[in-house]
Amino acid sequence: MHSETFLQTISSRIDRIERDLPQLAGMGEQMAEHLLAGGKIFAPPIAPWWVSEFSGRAGGLMGIHGGDHTGPYEAKSEHDVAYVALPAKWDDAAQAKWKKLSAGPARIFAIGDAGATPQRDRIEAFTTLGERSDAPGVRALEQLVRGWLVTGEMIAACTRAGRMPHIWMSVWLEGALVRNASFHKHDNLREPWPVPVFHERVYVPPLEAMRVGREFLGELRKIHGRLMEQQARLAQAATWIQEAKRDSRHVSMVAVGHCYPEILETPQGDWPVKWCKSVSHVARAHPAELGAGDVAIHFGYSPVDVEDVQSLLARGIKFVYSSPYGRPAALKDHANLLWLDLPWRPADATVDVPGYSVRILPMSSSAHTMAYFALLERS
Numbered sequence: 590m591h592s593e594t595f596l597q598t599i600s601s602r603i604d605r606i607e608r609d610l611p612q613l614a615g616m617g618e619q620m621a622e623h624l625l626a627g628g629k630i631f632a633p634p635i636a637p638w639w640v641s642e643f644s645g646r647a648g649g650l651m652g653i654h655g656g657d658h659t660g661p662y663e664a665k666s667e668h669d670v671a672y673v674a675l676p677a678k679w680d681d682a683a684q685a686k687w688k689k690l691s692a693g694p695a696r697i698f699a700i701g702d703a704g705a706t707p708q709r710d711r712i713e714a715f716t717t718l719g720e721r722s723d724a725p726g727v728r729a730l731e732q733l734v735r736g737w738l739v740t741g742e743m744i745a746a747c748t749r750a751g752r753m754p755h756i757w758m759s760v761w762l763e764g765a766l767v768r769n770a771s772f773h774k775h776d777n778l779r780e781p782w783p784v785p786v787f788h789e790r791v792y793v794p795p796l797e798a799m800r801v802g803r804e805f806l807g808e809l810r811k812i813h814g815r816l817m818e819q820q821a822r823l824a825q826a827a828t829w830i831q832e833a834k835r836d837s838r839h840v841s842m843v844a845v846g847h848c849y850p851e852i853l854e855t856p857q858g859d860w861p862v863k864w865c866k867s868v869s870h871v872a873r874a875h876p877a878e879l880g881a882g883d884v885a886i887h888f889g890y891s892p893v894d895v896e897d898v899q900s901l902l903a904r905g906i907k908f909v910y911s912s913p914y915g916r917p918a919a920l921k922d923h924a925n926l927l928w929l930d931l932p933w934r935p936a937d938a939t940v941d942v943p944g945y946s947v948r949i950l951p952m953s954s955s956a957h958t959m960a961y962f963a964l965l966e967r968s
Contacts, residue, residue, distance in 0.1 A: 599959055624668070628666055635686050635687055638848045641847045644847075674700045688707070701716075749798075754786055839876070841862070841863050844961060845887075870891075871897040886910075888956075893916065913931065929960060931957070939951070
């Protein structure tokens with residue numbers, strides 16, 4: 590599939606998601622009812638990548654139990670909300686985790702097709718994906734977008750009931766570490782130190798249903814449209830990758846965020862690039878042994894450090910780079926530099942909540958998914 594065809598497929602999926610927005614908002618309202626009744630929210634690892642994607646995210650919920658920062662959680666109440674992404678394939682591990690989850694009292698809300706799910710009757714609500722596609726990345730993007738839209742509509746429903754959930758501020762913003770830490774219930778008896786789902790006394794004007802979803806989708810469409818305008822850059826990057834493979838050179842890939850590379854749901858040997866750890870510092874993110882003829886792809890999160898980029902280019906590395914902060918004027922053109930514009934909002938969170946200290950709903954994973962798979966479709 591050509592990258593333009595892939596992006597056209599994504600456009601049609603976004604259209605479908607927008608048509609489904611009333612159902613997604615209703616699902617968020619159902620989740621909110623249980624949390625407002627005293628339930629906890631947690632992210633069981635049915636599809637393991639979702640735990641990282643949904644936990645500890647700028648613009649996401651702080652009061653998650655069982656996420657990356659708090660460890661396993663056992664549901665205790667029928668108002669506890671288990672928020673899961675359903676896996677593409679139900680292997681033995683997923684089956685075992687589902688059996689354990691289903692045996693508990695939690696209300697299960699699922700992102701993905703429930704038709705092949707064991708004990709479908711245990712699911713309180715789910716959002717069906719579009720028709721199956723053979724194009725890699727389509728299912729992943731749908732689950733990301735639908736998952737965050739439901740979350741946003743759940744937050745909005747809570748504001749209509751007079752409550753505001755704690756939301757992470759990106760650690761790339763000044764004061765974030767102190768602000769975030771202030772919400773932890775800290776003592777010297779034991780850890781972890783959790784964050785309650787809701788602020789005790791914070792008033793936010795009520796957000797109307799589907800407002801959050803529409804704003805998020807509007808930003809997603811803007812990024813998608815910008816990718817559509819960069820077909821020549823995608824083609825050039827793909828040519829570099831093809832030449833590197835032909836010459837048995839390295840292709841290094843970094844996407845700074847939470848769900849990569851787990852979101853691929855493929856064995857490491859099947860990845861078309863060499864995934865590295867999610868590190869913002871460009872100089873440390875890619876292997877030291879890269880040299881002339883190798884390709885490094887870096888979907889960044891932090892502002893551009895021009896000297897770090899120049900140090901890679903000086904080694905003869907062909908560098909495909911993006912940052913939500915944009916390209917600074919000091920980063921001059923170079924034969925081995927290809928800038929890819931991905932204009933998601935710096936600090937990741939996307940939708941403004943009037944009267945609250947941070948925005949909600951991260952966009953980086955959705956933007957990176959579109960860009961990554963569009964790039965590979967060319968390669």
